[in-house]
Amino acid sequence: MEGKQIVIVEDEATSRLAMEKALKKKNYNVISFEDSLKALDYIKTNPTFIDLVITDFRMPGMNGMELIKEVTSLESDISIILVTAFGSIESAVEAMKLGAEDYLAKPIDMFELRKRVEKIINNKKLKREVDNLKQRIDKFYSFSNIIGKSPQMKNLFEKVLMVAPTDTTVLITGESGTGKELIANAIHQNSLRKNNIFLPINCAAIPAEILESELFGHEKGAFTGAVNQKVGKFELASNGTLFLDEIGEMSLDLQAKLLRIIEQKEFMRVGGNKLIKVKTRIIAATNQNLEELVKSGKFREDLYFRLKVVHLKIPPLRERKGDIPLLVNHFLKKFGELHGKPEISISPEALKVLEHYRWPGNVRELQNLVESLVIFSNDDIITAENIPDEIISQSDFKTEIKKPHIIENSDNILIKLGEPLEEIEKKVILKTLRMFNGNKTHTAKALKIGLRTLHRKLKEYGEEQ
Numbered sequence: 001m002e003g004k005q006i007v008i009v010e011d012e013a014t015s016r017l018a019m020e021k022a023l024k025k026k027n028y029n030v031i032s033f034e035d036s037l038k039a040l041d042y043i044k045t046n047p048t049f050i051d052l053v054i055t056d057f058r059m060p061g062m063n064g065m066e067l068i069k070e071v072t073s074l075e076s077d078i079s080i081i082l083v084t085a086f087g088s089i090e091s092a093v094e095a096m097k098l099g100a101e102d103y104l105a106k107p108i109d110m111f112e113l114r115k116r117v118e119k120i121i122n123n124k125k126l127k128r129e130v131d132n133l134k135q136r137i138d139k140f141y142s143f144s145n146i147i148g149k150s151p152q153m154k155n156l157f158e159k160v161l162m163v164a165p166t167d168t169t170v171l172i173t174g175e176s177g178t179g180k181e182l183i184a185n186a187i188h189q190n191s192l193r194k195n196n197i198f199l200p201i202n203c204a205a206i207p208a209e210i211l212e213s214e215l216f217g218h219e220k221g222a223f224t225g226a227v228n229q230k231v232g233k234f235e236l237a238s239n240g241t242l243f244l245d246e247i248g249e250m251s252l253d254l255q256a257k258l259l260r261i262i263e264q265k266e267f268m269r270v271g272g273n274k275l276i277k278v279k280t281r282i283i284a285a286t287n288q289n290l291e292e293l294v295k296s297g298k299f300r301e302d303l304y305f306r307l308k309v310v311h312l313k314i315p316p317l318r319e320r321k322g323d324i325p326l327l328v329n330h331f332l333k334k335f336g337e338l339h340g341k342p343e344i345s346i347s348p349e350a351l352k353v354l355e356h357y358r359w360p361g362n363v364r365e366l367q368n369l370v371e372s373l374v375i376f377s378n379d380d381i382i383t384a385e386n387i388p389d390e391i392i393s394q395s396d397f398k399t400e401i402k403k404p405h406i407i408e409n410s411d412n413i414l415i416k417l418g419e420p421l422e423e424i425e426k427k428v429i430l431k432t433l434r435m436f437n438g439n440k441t442h443t444a445k446a447l448k449i450g451l452r453t454l455h456r457k458l459k460e461y462g463e464e465q
């Protein structure tokens with residue numbers, strides 16, 4: 001328990017020293033005061049270093065109750081234990097009301113003291129860890145981390161904020177990589193369920209027979225292999241949000257069960273005969289056209305209508321090109337920090353190339369590209385030359401930049417696919433000859449052909465009589 005700072009305020013020397021000794025033995029950092037006013041002074045100057053104050057009740061100057069009032073009014077995280085000689089339940093109750101966490105009656109049992117202190121310190125540690133984790137999760141998923149300032153995205157954010165606090169079922173559609181899961185998560189994080197689980201399940205990744213028991217659970221012996229009872233995802237997420245990804249892949253049979261759970265909030269486990277009630281919020285997503293699936297009989301119409309009451313459509317990236325620079329900079333910062341290149345940036349020309357590309361894989365594709373550009377860049381600036389050919393050639397922005405490896409220079413030749421081999425051979429021979437300043441012996445040696453062959457070829461080309 002090193003580094004934990006405990007302040008003892010006690011005018012009675014024997015009791016003070018005994019407590020000090022008992023706690024120091026456990027490696028706490030202890031500082032004791034005989035005078036409560038001096039103690040308060042110390043606490044006020046070091047509020048963030050102190051974890052716990054143990055104070056006597058009856059003291060000259062300022063009594064324990066007043067000290068508690070003072071300490072709890074500080075902007076700090078200090079816990080308080082009140083020690084009282086009078087064992088009076090009233091003063092203990094009052095102290096607790098004022099914000100003390102615990103109390104001990106005199107004579108103090110040192111074993112008990114250590115136990116209580118340890119409990120308080122551990123709880124604080126746990127609380128700090130939880131707070132920290134929550135903050136990190138909030139930051140990670142928070143709304144502000146969904147990048148977008150295009151009118152379409154702003155409109156989407158508004159709808160998310162409106163629908164989040166309700167328990168309504170939501171359908172999210174959009175091409176692959178547009179951020180469906182991110183939006184689903186934002187709905188959850190902005191809802192009253194945010195401190196409970198967000199449980200994603202991909203209906204396409206799990207075989208139909210297994211999906212049913214994954215979702216609804218099963219009773220022991222429901223089928224071969226069901227050796228134990230299993231609780232399904234609907235039950236697990238009863239206080240949270242269940243994200244049914246790729247809903248278009250769900251079998252018609254399961255679709256019927258899903259409709260029932262949405263409408264009646266109850267279901268039966270596989271092999272069970274008991275109706276189980278749940279409060280699960282359902283968010284479904286798909287990149288398929290559900291209307292088409294309904295027409296072809298692969299998706300239940302009633303479920304479709306039930307799902308699309310609240311329908312959020314995420315536009316593909318190519319329809320909101322204004323978001324591209326923002327996303328590029330966001331990912332540059334993110335991956336720059338991750339890969340130890342925090343200063344990395346992109347040239348205006350390279351950015352133009354990216355802005356005028358169609359992004360069939362949407363934000364995911366953009367994110368992956370930026371990460372690889374960051375990893376493979378040697379400089380602090382990414383230029384059009386660093387961008388892969390496929391993207392350059394499919395971008396509507398035509399850059400003047402020619403890739404260095406396709407420029408013909410003194411020690412290479414440019415070969416077009418489909419060029420006759422004879423032509424290629426001629427180019428190689430003539431250029432090699434030029435490279436060796438007309439020295440035929442060196443040329444033949446480099447090309448691993450006989451000197452006579454070289455002469456013959458040069459004659460054919462009309463370069464020699």
Ligand SMILES: Nc1ncnc2c1ncn2[C@@H]1O[C@H](COP(=O)(O)OP(=O)(O)OP(=O)(O)O)[C@@H](O)[C@H]1O
Nearest residue numbers: 145146147175176177178179180181182287363364
């Ligand atoms: N607007 C955005 N801002 C920041 N990151 C985004 C945005 N949209 C998508 N992303 C990122 O792109 C990746 C793909 O997003 P997500 O998984 O939510 O897409 P999806 O629509 O569910 O795709 P699929 O249909 O392939 O499952 C994720 O890493 C996500 O964090």
Ligand SMILES: [Mg+2]
Nearest residue numbers: 177180181245
């Ligand atoms: Mg997804």
